[in-house]
Amino acid sequence: MRVALQVTCIGEALFPETGQAVVTLLRRLGVDVDFPQGQGCCGQPMVNTGYLDEAIPVVRNFVDTFAGYDAVVTPSGSCTGSARHQHSLVAERSGDPALIRAVSEVSPRVYDLAEFLIDVLGVDDVGATFPHTVTYHPTCHSSRLLDIGERPLRLLQAVRGLQLVDLPGAEQCCGFGGTFSVKNAATSIAMGTDKAAAVIGSGAEVLVAGDRSCLMHIGGVLSRAKSSVRVMHLAEILASTGPMS
Amino acid sequence: MTGTFVGMPAFPEAARAALGNAQLRANLAAATSTIRAKRAAAVGELAGWEDLRLAGAAVKDSTLAKLDEHLLTLEAALTARGAVVHWASDAAQACELVASIAQEHGVDEVVKVKSMATAEIGLNEALASHGIAAWETDLAELIVQLGHDLPSHILVPAIHRNRSEVRDIFTSAMAAAGRAAPADLTDEPARLAEAARLHLREKFLRAKVAVSGANFAVADTGTLVVVESEGNGRMCLTLPEVLISVVGIEKVVPTWGDLDIYLQTLPRSSTGERMNPYTSTWSGVTPGDGPQEVHVILLDNGRTRALADRVGRQALRCIRCSACLNVCPVYERTGGHAYGSVYPGPIGAILNPLLKGVGVDQQTDSLPYASTLCGACFEVCPVRIDIPDVLVHLRAQVVDAHRGTAIPSAEAIAMKGAARVLSSSRLLAAAERVGGPVGRILGVGSSPTTGRPTMRRIPGPGAAWFTARDLPAPPRESFRNWWRRSGGRS
Amino acid sequence: MSSREEILARVRAALTANPEPAPRIPRNYREPVTSERAELVARFVDRVSDYRAIVVECAQEEVAVRLAEAVPEGASVIVPQGLTYPVPGAVIDHGQSASELDRVDAVVTLAALGIAETGTIVLTHGPGQGRRSLTLVPDTHVCIVGADQVVAGVVDAIAALDPNSPTTWISGPSATSDIELQRVEGVHGPRTLHVIVVS
Numbered sequence: 001m002r003v004a005l006q007v008t009c010i011g012e013a014l015f016p017e018t019g020q021a022v023v024t025l026l027r028r029l030g031v032d033v034d035f036p037q038g039q040g041c042c043g044q045p046m047v048n049t050g051y052l053d054e055a056i057p058v059v060r061n062f063v064d065t066f067a068g069y070d071a072v073v074t075p076s077g078s079c080t081g082s083a084r085h086q087h088s089l090v091a092e093r094s095g096d097p098a099l100i101r102a103v104s105e106v107s108p109r110v111y112d113l114a115e116f117l118i119d120v121l122g123v124d125d126v127g128a129t130f131p132h133t134v135t136y137h138p139t140c141h142s143s144r145l146l147d148i149g150e151r152p153l154r155l156l157q158a159v160r161g162l163q164l165v166d167l168p169g170a171e172q173c174c175g176f177g178g179t180f181s182v183k184n185a186a187t188s189i190a191m192g193t194d195k196a197a198a199v200i201g202s203g204a205e206v207l208v209a210g211d212r213s214c215l216m217h218i219g220g221v222l223s224r225a226k227s228s229v230r231v232m233h234l235a236e237i238l239a240s241t242g243p244m245s
Numbered sequence: 246m247t248g249t250f251v252g253m254p255a256f257p258e259a260a261r262a263a264l265g266n267a268q269l270r271a272n273l274a275a276a277t278s279t280i281r282a283k284r285a286a287a288v289g290e291l292a293g294w295e296d297l298r299l300a301g302a303a304v305k306d307s308t309l310a311k312l313d314e315h316l317l318t319l320e321a322a323l324t325a326r327g328a329v330v331h332w333a334s335d336a337a338q339a340c341e342l343v344a345s346i347a348q349e350h351g352v353d354e355v356v357k358v359k360s361m362a363t364a365e366i367g368l369n370e371a372l373a374s375h376g377i378a379a380w381e382t383d384l385a386e387l388i389v390q391l392g393h394d395l396p397s398h399i400l401v402p403a404i405h406r407n408r409s410e411v412r413d414i415f416t417s418a419m420a421a422a423g424r425a426a427p428a429d430l431t432d433e434p435a436r437l438a439e440a441a442r443l444h445l446r447e448k449f450l451r452a453k454v455a456v457s458g459a460n461f462a463v464a465d466t467g468t469l470v471v472v473e474s475e476g477n478g479r480m481c482l483t484l485p486e487v488l489i490s491v492v493g494i495e496k497v498v499p500t501w502g503d504l505d506i507y508l509q510t511l512p513r514s515s516t517g518e519r520m521n522p523y524t525s526t527w528s529g530v531t532p533g534d535g536p537q538e539v540h541v542i543l544l545d546n547g548r549t550r551a552l553a554d555r556v557g558r559q560a561l562r563c564i565r566c567s568a569c570l571n572v573c574p575v576y577e578r579t580g581g582h583a584y585g586s587v588y589p590g591p592i593g594a595i596l597n598p599l600l601k602g603v604g605v606d607q608q609t610d611s612l613p614y615a616s617t618l619c620g621a622c623f624e625v626c627p628v629r630i631d632i633p634d635v636l637v638h639l640r641a642q643v644v645d646a647h648r649g650t651a652i653p654s655a656e657a658i659a660m661k662g663a664a665r666v667l668s669s670s671r672l673l674a675a676a677e678r679v680g681g682p683v684g685r686i687l688g689v690g691s692s693p694t695t696g697r698p699t700m701r702r703i704p705g706p707g708a709a710w711f712t713a714r715d716l717p718a719p720p721r722e723s724f725r726n727w728w729r730r731s732g733g734r735s
Numbered sequence: 736m737s738s739r740e741e742i743l744a745r746v747r748a749a750l751t752a753n754p755e756p757a758p759r760i761p762r763n764y765r766e767p768v769t770s771e772r773a774e775l776v777a778r779f780v781d782r783v784s785d786y787r788a789i790v791v792e793c794a795q796e797e798v799a800v801r802l803a804e805a806v807p808e809g810a811s812v813i814v815p816q817g818l819t820y821p822v823p824g825a826v827i828d829h830g831q832s833a834s835e836l837d838r839v840d841a842v843v844t845l846a847a848l849g850i851a852e853t854g855t856i857v858l859t860h861g862p863g864q865g866r867r868s869l870t871l872v873p874d875t876h877v878c879i880v881g882a883d884q885v886v887a888g889v890v891d892a893i894a895a896l897d898p899n900s901p902t903t904w905i906s907g908p909s910a911t912s913d914i915e916l917q918r919v920e921g922v923h924g925p926r927t928l929h930v931i932v933v934s
Contacts, residue, residue, distance in 0.1 A: 007724050009667055013677055014717065016724035023733045035728045041667035046660055048618060050640030053648075054664035061668040086637070144620035173574045177617025184615065185709035186261040190578045191617075192714065220714030223692065223699060276916040283916075296764040307757035313746045326899075332739040384922060385913035401913050408914050434914040438922045445923065450833050466898040476871065476909040476924025483867040484833045494742065505893035506764065508904075516912050519782060520853035520889075523924060524904035525867075531901050533830075534866040545742045553749035 003033045004066055006074040006110070008212060009041040015212050021239035022075050022113060025128075028239070029121060033073065038065040042074075043090060044082035049179045052093045059090045063102040071120060072110045075235045076211050077142025083110040085145060112142060113235055114151040114210055124154045130240045131161030135204035137195070137218070139211040140173050152210055152234055159237060167207075168198045176217035192221040200227055206244075207231045249370075250395060253585030255611035260579040269580050272407045280571045283517025284625070291513065301506045302629040305562035308499055309552060315464045315497045316543065322467030326529025328539040333491075335546050340371035342542050343456060343489055347377050350487055352453050356445075358471060358478045359383035360458025361399060361565050362491045362544055364587040368456065379456065380422075380448050382477035384441050391418035397581030397589060400515050400567040405580050408432040419444050438475075445477065455481035455536070459492045460511065460564065462541075463501050468528040469541070470504065472511055474521050482525050488536035493544050495552075495561040507564055510627035514566035547600030556638040557599045562628040563592055569622035569632060575615055584612060591622035595635045603639065604646025613639035655706055674725055681719040688718030765890050772882070775851045779885045780932060782854025786907020787920050788928040795933055798879065802843060805877045805929040810840035815869055817862025818843065820879060828865055836872035842925075843877040844870055847902070848895055849932075852888040855906045856880055856930060857896065867901060876925040878905070882934040 003026065007019035019035075026033040043058035062083070066072045074080055084107050091103040117123055136156060142148040156164055175181070175191025182188075195218055199207045207222075209215050212233055219231035230244070253259060263269060288294050308315050320330045333339035339362075347355055355372065357363065357379050369379040369390075381390045388403035389396050392414040396402030403411070412432040419426040424444045430436060457478070461470040469490055471478045482488060498504065512521040530539050552558050570576045570590030581589030585608050588596045594612040601609050613636045622632040647654065653661075666672045688698025698718040702711040710716065722730070736744070770778075776792070783790045793801050798820055806812055812825040813836070822843050831839075845863035846856040856878050858864045870876050886892055896902055909924030920926065 009673070012673070012724045013680070014719055016720050016722065016727055019724040020727065027733075033733070035724075035733060037725065037728075038670045040670055040673055043667070045667075046664055048637060048640070049656070049660060050613075050637075050642070050644035051657075051660040051664065052641045052644075054660050057668040058664055061670075089637075140617070140619035140621070144624060171621075173617050173619035173621065175574065175617060177619070180614065180617050182707060182709040184257050184260060184575075185712060186257070186264050187575055187579055187615075188617070189713040190264050191574050216716065217714065220710070220716055223715035224701075224713055272915070280912075280916045292768075293764050293766075296761065299761050300764055303758045303760040306755070307760060310750065310755055310757040312750065313743050316743065316746070332737070332742050334738045334741050338738060382923075383913070384911045388913070401916060403913060404916065406914075411914055434911075434917060434919040435921065437914055438911055438919050442922055446837070449923070450837060463898065468898040474909070475911045475913075475922035477922070479867065479871050479903065480923055483871060494746070501896075501898040502893060505890040508893070509764075509889045516918075518906070518918075519785075520850075520855045520904065520906040522786070522906050522908070522910045525901070526898060526903075527901040528898055531860075534860060534901065535868075543742070545738075545745065549742065549745035549749050552746060553752060555753040555755065558749075558753075558755075 001070045002068065003031050003071045003073060004069040005033050005035050006039060006042070006066065006072050006079065007035065008074060008076045008079050010212050010216065011075060014216070018075050018212050018233040018235055021233065021235040022073065025126060025235055025239040026073070029123065029126060031121070036065045042079040042082045044078060044086065045178055047082065047086045047090060052090060055090045056094045059087050059103065060099055062087070063099070063106045066106050067102060070109065071116060072106070073113055073116045074110060075113045075233055076213070077112050077139050077146050077148060078211055078213065080110050080112040081141040081145035083107050112146055112148060112210060114148055114155060115146065117155060118151045125158035126155065126238045128238045128240050129160040129242055130237050131243050132205045133163045133165055133203065134206045134208050134237065135165050135167040135199060135202040136170070137167055137174065137207060137209040137214065138170055139209050139214045142210050143171070155234065155238060156208065162237070165202050165204050167202050174214045174218050176214045181217055189221070192217050196221040196225060196227065199229055204229065208234055208237055210234045250585045253608055255607045256583055256615040257611065259583035259585060263579045263583045269405055270578060272405055273577055273580050276404050277571050277577045280517055284514060284568060284571065287513040287517045287519060291509065297506055297510050298627055298629050301510055301627055302562055304498060304503050304506060305628055308497055309495070309558060309561055312494065312497070312552065315499055316494060318464040319462055319467060319497050322465060323529055323541055326467045328467065328529040328541050331540060331542045333542050333544050333546070336366035339366045339491055339542050339544050339546065340368050343368060343491065344372055344375045344377065346487070346489055346540055347372070347454050348375065350454055352377065354378040354380060354452065355454045355456050356380050356382055356448055356452040356481050356485065358455065358457035358473070358481045359386050360491060361587060362458045362493050363456060364396060366491070366544070366546060368491070382445050382448070382481060384438065384475060387441055388414055391415065391422060395582055396587055398567060398570055399565050399588065408434055408437065411437050415440050423448060449480040449484055452485045454487040454489065455485040457481055457488065457490045459490050459496055461498050461504060461507060462492050462496045463504065464497050464499050466501050466528055468501060468526050471525045472521050473523050474516065476523055479523055479525055482527065483535045485536055487538045489540040489542065491542045491544055494548050511564050511566055514568040514625065514627040550602060551599035554599060557595065557635050559630050560592070560595050560599050560635060562630055563596065564628060566627055568625040568627065572621040572625050574619060574621065575617065584615065591616060591632045595632055595639060598639050603643045610643045613643060659706055677719070677723045677725070681721070681723065684719040692717055768887055770887055775885050775887055776882045776932060779849050779851040779854060782851065783907070783930050785854055788907045788930055790930045790932065792932045792934060798931060798933055801931045802877065805931065806841050806843070811838070812841045812843060813839045813869065813873065814843050815863060815865025818845065819863060828869055833868055833872055836868060839873045841875035841877060842870055842873045843879070846878050846880045846884065848892060849880045849885040850889060850892045851885050853906060855904050857892060858903045858905065859896065859900045860903070861900065867903060870903070871924055874925055875927040875929070877929040877931065879931045879933060882932055
């Protein structure tokens with residue numbers, strides 16, 4: 001099986017540790033993951049802000065880069081959602097039959113990391129050790145667009161030493177929302193502040209989620225509040241084999 | 246007189262002001278969390294909820310697909326049962342029709358059942374300009390009217406008020422509108438409800454003309470349906486001699502049998518009850534029972550514009566339950582006034598642009614962006630309106646409406662630039678080469694969690710990020726460079 | 736062009752420009768749920784009382800006693816024409832004005848049916864049920880429902896009702912949730928609802 005990593009634009013530029021963790025984890029599970037170097041972004045920032053024309057070259061680049069792979073794994077529920085639900089919209093807008101066809105071939109093969117581990121590889125226990133108290137935030141696009149359900153929790157529950165604690169109001173959006181975070185900054189921050197308070201109240205040492213973008217937002221609020229709670233992507237915990245440094 | 250939404254600022258600005266009101270946020274958080282729990286319980290106990298949602302959406306879609314035929318059927322059925330049917334293209338026409346019917350009967354007041362359609366067309370203000378007082382009889386509408394306030398919720402327009410604020414409004418304003426509030430009025434909800442009962446009873450008993458909307462209009466039998474709680478609806482629909490119902494053209498359902506969906510989904514979605522206290526149905530005039538003169542005004546006012554939008558037309562399925570408002574994390578924090586319309590919340594963020602059109606005013610254009618696209622609204626919608634999908638669709642319409650303007654916005658320029666970079670690995674790598682060091686210069690200290698400096702502010706369009714959030718400075722080595730150097734083996 | 740023609744033309748233009756076939760309507764929700772009558776009646780009683788209505792079950796011959804308990808001592812009572820149960824001292828409706836009804840304490844009626852799932856009684860305002868204002872203006876409504884009139888759910892109720900006459904669906908006493916979204920009983924409609932279920 002030819003497997004490609006779509007590392008996401010945020011992960012590539014700001015949080016390389018997440019992509020590195022995906023690579024470590026997949027290789028440990030025997031998957032020879034590739035990083036096609038032509039990749040850019042999934043186009044979600046443009047589509048969700050209304051710039052459909054601008055998204056056309058981004059989506060074109062996406063399908064050109066990932067054509068021919070059996071699976072495209074991305075550590076992001078919302079990038080997966082963008083590929084599955086929005087790329088066809090952009091392709092239709094382009095009116096280009098070749099792009100429409102390419103999208104219909106690539107989109108169904110894009111997987112969020114947790115889906116890939118459980119549905120494709122069939123593993124719950126990835127052999128990780130992480131002796132810390134962790135709380136999990138189900139990001140909106142993974143839970144509502146992908147219907148990812150209990151998959152991330154199953155993966156976390158199998159991690160040695162990990163103690164999972166409840167996050168009150170977990171299903172509430174953190175307030176990131178892509179460009180919403182700057183176009184409606186005040187509301188975004190109000191939501192992020194409530195989410196951060198819930199995270200701190202959970203008593204966890206680490207907040208985990210399946211999307212770096214939401215973590216960037218919640219982590220940004222936690223950092224400004226001088227909280228000691230760390231934010232980590234699910235991949236980073238699953239790749240871990242001991243206590244964090 | 247109530248206030249006006251005219252001249253409201255765009256959503257981000259209005260929201261910022263609302264977020265500063267601690268009382269408002271406390272009232273909203275308490276009310277929405279109460280109703281969310283009640284709804285979840287009421288929906289949870291009904292087996293086959295998803296079947297009801299699917300059927301509710303399908304009936305509305307199939308009706309909209311032949312809306313002209315169903316409207317003609319409705320008109321014929323109503324006329325056959327003694328009602329007079331009028332058609333109003335816009336708000337002004339609808340208001341004129343109501344005013345002229347009231348004037349024919351020589352009245353200077355009408356009693357009103359809570360109705361979104363009449364709020365949408367600004368009927369009370371229009372009637373006031375004809376010297377006719379329109380008395381709101383729903384408790385929440387009464388609170389808004391007496392407080393010279395604006396509605397902030399579809400179902401509970403005074404949701405932004407708590408009990409002690411309601412007490413103060415009743416004590417200070419009831420006397421000028423009729424029977425004064427009891428001198429010893431407390432803020433106990435039961436006492437407040439009793440004060441409303443006493444205040445409105447004299448109006449119900451003397452009113453000659455009532456105005457209502459309708460939750461549903463059944464085409465083949467000419468039956469209108471009003472779903473309510475307090476009995477003020479029954480008072481208005483039964484006691485006066487003349488009844489005028491203003492009904493949006495999307496309220497039509499083909500048959501009486503189709504009500505067996507919505508009379509299950511509406512109460513459970515809106516007030517979280519198995520059934521609302523009162524539902525009234527009537528078909529034209531019933532000799533010897535209720536109003537003997539019945540008018541029905543079929544209202545367009547932008548609905549045909551929404552219907553012409555293939556993606557957006559699903560908003561016309563809406564049965565005004567408010568479930569989307571109650572679960573919306575944005576609405577919960579900003580309240581309804583920030584949306585600048587009688588239709589706030591997620592449904593308002595799509596309905597207003599669909600009814601009014603985009604590219605005309607900044608306030609309407611800001612509404613599709615008043616969402617994180619979290620999808621909680623779609624999850625609860627009893628007629629499965631995919632609000633996030635429609636929001637994204639309308640955002641594209643807003644952007645397209647502004648394409649080709651002489652001076653593109655900073656955002657449009659930024660998006661064009663971003664698209665160029667994000668579709669090219671070469672440009673992306675170049676941006677990282679420049680952005681990395683700049684970011685690290687802007688960064689201070691060393692974050693305990695990433696070991697990297699933390700950025701606390703940056704100049705430019707992204708500055709809004711940093712008002713209350715940090716960002717780690719870019720790493721010394723991007724993922725791309727790490728992969729190139731190590732082949733993915735660290 | 737009249738508003739009527741204008742609106743119809745706009746509707747047709749909208750649909751012609753973007754035609755969408757009418758979808759099939761999935762009616763799975765109508766699949767009947769079978770319940771024993773005793774179970775239905777028990778659920779009906781349970782759910783009516785959830786709304787803080789006063790519910791009693793009794794045999795045919797006990798109705799008079801139950802009625803006497805439900806109507807307050809010395810209260811003025813009105814009944815519709817065609818009520819099959821005698822109510823001592825009651826005035827029979829002869830078209831009293833709303834203001835006159837406002838001075839009456841209680842009304843006793845029959846119902847067209849009861850809905851177990853939702854605890855609802857439905858009036859179709861025929862003989863024994865009275866015109867609509869009769870059960871609205873007095874502050875107490877006593878409603879007699881036969882156990883054999885109870886249907887399982889809303890689907891059964893809609894199927895059984897004739898929309899040509901007005902219908903009033905009553906689920907508990909009048910109530911509001913308009914203050915802090917907390918339910919309070921007693922606004923404009925009858926503040927006390929008695930339901931007598933006759934087996």
